[in-house]
Amino acid sequence: MGKDNQNNADATNSAYIYGAAVSASWADASLSLTDLIFEGVTAALKDAGMSISAADSIVLSAHDLIDGRSLSSMVTAPAAGAYLRDEIRLSEDGLAAMSLAAARVEAGESEVSVVAAWGRASEGDFLATSRVAMDPFTQQPLGMSEMDISAFRLSRWMTKHGVATPARAAALQAQKKRAKTNPNALSAQSVAHPVSFPVHADEGPKWADVVVAVIIGKKPSGVRVTGVGHSTDMTQVGDRDLLAMPALRDAAKSALSDADLDLKDISIFEVDGMTLSDEAIAIEALGLCSAGEGFKSVSQDSRINLSGGSQAGWCYPAMGLVRLSEAYLRMRDKSKEPTGERKFALVTGQGAGGGQTSTAIILEAK
Amino acid sequence: MKNPVAIVGVGQTKYRRKHSDKNTEELVRDAAMAALMDADIGLDQIGLIIGGVAPDSLAGISNIDMSSIARPGIPYFRVNTGGATGSSALLAGLSWIAAGRAKAVLIVAVERMGHATSAPIVFNSIFDPIYEKDISMSTISMVALRATMLMQNYGFSQEHWAQLAARNSATSMKNETLENPRFFTADQVKDSGVLAWPIHRLEACPTSEGACAVVLAHESIVGDRNAAWIHAARGLSDTYAIGDRFHRPEGSLVNLLTLDLSAKAAYKDAGITDPLGQLDLVEMQAPFASSEVMAYMALGLCKPEDSIAFTERAIENRASIAVQPSGGPQAANPVSATALIRITEAALQIRGKAGERQLDGIRRTISTGQGGATQFSTAVILGADKP
Numbered sequence: 112m113g114k115d116n117q118n119n120a121d122a123t124n125s126a127y128i129y130g131a132a133v134s135a136s137w138a139d140a141s142l143s144l145t146d147l148i149f150e151g152v153t154a155a156l157k158d159a160g161m162s163i164s165a166a167d168s169i170v171l172s173a174h175d176l177i178d179g180r181s182l183s184s185m186v187t188a189p190a191a192g193a194y195l196r197d198e199i200r201l202s203e204d205g206l207a208a209m210s211l212a213a214a215r216v217e218a219g220e221s222e223v224s225v226v227a228a229w230g231r232a233s234e235g236d237f238l239a240t241s242r243v244a245m246d247p248f249t250q251q252p253l254g255m256s257e258m259d260i261s262a263f264r265l266s267r268w269m270t271k272h273g274v275a276t277p278a279r280a281a282a283l284q285a286q287k288k289r290a291k292t293n294p295n296a297l298s299a300q301s302v303a304h305p306v307s308f309p310v311h312a313d314e315g316p317k318w319a320d321v322v323v324a325v326i327i328g329k330k331p332s333g334v335r336v337t338g339v340g341h342s343t344d345m346t347q348v349g350d351r352d353l354l355a356m357p358a359l360r361d362a363a364k365s366a367l368s369d370a371d372l373d374l375k376d377i378s379i380f381e382v383d384g385m386t387l388s389d390e391a392i393a394i395e396a397l398g399l400c401s402a403g404e405g406f407k408s409v410s411q412d413s414r415i416n417l418s419g420g421s422q423a424g425w426c427y428p429a430m431g432l433v434r435l436s437e438a439y440l441r442m443r444d445k446s447k448e449p450t451g452e453r454k455f456a457l458v459t460g461q462g463a464g465g466g467q468t469s470t471a472i473i474l475e476a477k
Numbered sequence: 478m479k480n481p482v483a484i485v486g487v488g489q490t491k492y493r494r495k496h497s498d499k500n501t502e503e504l505v506r507d508a509a510m511a512a513l514m515d516a517d518i519g520l521d522q523i524g525l526i527i528g529g530v531a532p533d534s535l536a537g538i539s540n541i542d543m544s545s546i547a548r549p550g551i552p553y554f555r556v557n558t559g560g561a562t563g564s565s566a567l568l569a570g571l572s573w574i575a576a577g578r579a580k581a582v583l584i585v586a587v588e589r590m591g592h593a594t595s596a597p598i599v600f601n602s603i604f605d606p607i608y609e610k611d612i613s614m615s616t617i618s619m620v621a622l623r624a625t626m627l628m629q630n631y632g633f634s635q636e637h638w639a640q641l642a643a644r645n646s647a648t649s650m651k652n653e654t655l656e657n658p659r660f661f662t663a664d665q666v667k668d669s670g671v672l673a674w675p676i677h678r679l680e681a682c683p684t685s686e687g688a689c690a691v692v693l694a695h696e697s698i699v700g701d702r703n704a705a706w707i708h709a710a711r712g713l714s715d716t717y718a719i720g721d722r723f724h725r726p727e728g729s730l731v732n733l734l735t736l737d738l739s740a741k742a743a744y745k746d747a748g749i750t751d752p753l754g755q756l757d758l759v760e761m762q763a764p765f766a767s768s769e770v771m772a773y774m775a776l777g778l779c780k781p782e783d784s785i786a787f788t789e790r791a792i793e794n795r796a797s798i799a800v801q802p803s804g805g806p807q808a809a810n811p812v813s814a815t816a817l818i819r820i821t822e823a824a825l826q827i828r829g830k831a832g833e834r835q836l837d838g839i840r841r842t843i844s845t846g847q848g849g850a851t852q853f854s855t856a857v858i859l860g861a862d863k864p
Binding site for chain 1: 480543569604716
């Protein structure tokens with residue numbers, strides 16, 4: 112979805128990132144959901160060296176059923192700093208909220224915007240709530256959930272590429288190791304919801320209470336949004352190519368075009384996926400490796416998901432914004448990333464329904 | 478506006494208590510195709526679709542938009558700001574076009590609340606789970622609190638609420654989007670039973686289903702299309718706690734602070750200094766008579782001390798501005814779509830396509846959106862002339 116008038120390679124019309132914060136916890140009884148959100152947004156503002164008074168708009172990503180409230184943002188938006196500010200809430204993955212906030216900055220409608228997303232898996236069981244999103248006649252009677260879509264995807268992969276037990280084990284070990292060194296990762300023990308065959312129990316996400324906030328604005332800073340892409344897949348899982356993931360592929364293609372870049376120009380990838388196999392197959396769909404090599408890429412490609420991905424803590428709909436935050440925090444960390452040359456990151460976010468919607472954003476740092 | 482944008486197409490289904498004969502996909506298709514045909518724009522020219530669905534619980538299916546509104550290959554996301562969903566979605570679409578990401582955006586909002594076994598229970602769960610859920614707080618009891626405050630502080634009476642409801646009922650008879658418009662008198666309102674004093678049953682908006690769609694277009698593709706231009710669009714969010722809004726220096730619970738500030742910002746953007754003199758029509762998201770009175774003041778159509786006199790003129794259709802010519806949300810309130818319908822109705826009037834309810838000389842309008850106990854407010858000004 113490149114711009115019609117100009118692409119984002121033009122730095123004069125861009126949104127810049129000033130700060131970010133990611134927190135992953137589990138069932139902390141001392142903090143309500145609004146407390147968690149307030150702390151998350153406060154941490155991001157502190158990271159940006161700003162107070163909330165600098166912000167003139169808020170874009171949120173949250174889902175009523177996961178928050179357990181019929182209109183979640185009534186209670187939660189003020190905790191994110193929305194009082195007497197322009198605020199819009201999406202019931203979409205957090206990276207879509209980031210994209211909309213960036214559009215508002217690019218349009219000159221906002222000088223500084225707070226983007227926040229959350230999902231408290233200890234209170235809102237994502238898999239349970241995902242069942243009521245399924246077709247009431249053909250899917251709900253089967254108890255189908257998001258986990259089953261992941262299982263179908265892996266099952267399809269296995270029919271083409273085999274069980275790949277060693278590659279999957281190596282990928283899982285690599286992700287667990289990376290998550291251990293990620294300061295934003297969940298360190299506490301969380302619940303283990305059942306997975307669906309052929310996903311292995313430990314390949315499922317590490318369920319967490321996730322809050323993520325990013326502060327963006329018009330004034331140039333170190334990292335800018337240089338490309339944005341969105342796309343949408345078929346609704347019915349049976350109609351989709353679960354391995355090619357055309358919505359994800361097209362979103363990334365649009366973002367690259369918007370940034371006037373090729374995939375080979377990107378040095379950091381943060382790819383969203385609920386399970387290990389979702390991440391591996393998304394990596395293949397993006398063209399980062401050959402078909403069938405996704406798990407190998409997870410374990411061996413040092414450009415991809417160094418945050419630990421879904422093993423670092425996961426709950427819809429926060430994760431696309433978490434992926435962006437992880438890439439941003441890495442890009443500005445001089446101890447990990449040498450400065451002095453242009454550096455690009457590609458991050459992805461998957462919407463509900465097994466990623467029926469996809470968002471891709473490219474960040475640039477110098 | 479820096480990059481002028483216009484509404485070039487609108488589409489609406491019939492609004493009725495329950496569409497038992499159509500599924501959500503069919504409702505959305507009817508509204509979306511009507512809007513695209515009205516705009517003479519193909520789906521292939523749409524750069525973004527924005528869905529508007531408010532509480533998932535009302536529809537009974539989570540993410541009902543994903544099968545009904547989202548289209549393969551076209552960027553899509555869903556906005557949810559409660560009752561303001563439709564207008565918030567429009568604001569998001571304007572941002573998209575202003576950022577140069579698309580030339581045309583399709584916005585579709587749909588409501589299936591007729592399928593909720595008990596809407597009041599769903600609406601009870603929008604409130605604070607610790608302090609308010611257990612006292613059966615609902616949208617109606619919340620409105621009742623405000624109506625009594627208006628009666629105590631400004632001298633309004635139940636007669637005013639009944640007469641406003643009757644006025645909107647009479648006006649709605651010309652609105653062909655209502656499948657079963659309800660006609661009633663003020664006396665019938667007062668005899669209709671109390672839901673939460675002083676709110677009577679016939680004053681309350683009916684359970685409503687339906688879909689509304691709008692096509693937004695960048696000035697470069699408007700051409701000779703029949704356009705209603707966006708002159709300003711603003712929104713603000715308030716504190717959640719109603720108790721925090723009783724005694725603020727900026728205004729009390731009935732002063733609708735965020736609507737007041739949104740309207741002021743929109744007026745500034747549109748160069749409006751005298752709303753009553755410069756606007757021809759107002760479509761308010763006012764599902765109850767008392768909500769409408771609060772909006773008069775917040776929009777600067779009258780001062781608080783003149784609010785009773787203005788209300789009485791509005792009841793008699795003597796206000797110098799057309800008030801709710803569609804009948805407003807008291808005639809139909811499909812929650813997710815209502816704020817978009819207010820904008821659509823204003824656009825139809827400007828474009829001269831409002832059918833039997835068409836008024837003469839409508840060149841500039843304001844439409845409001847209100848969501849979450851009037852926590853989320855929007856104000857959208859449309860005009861016949863390109864800004």
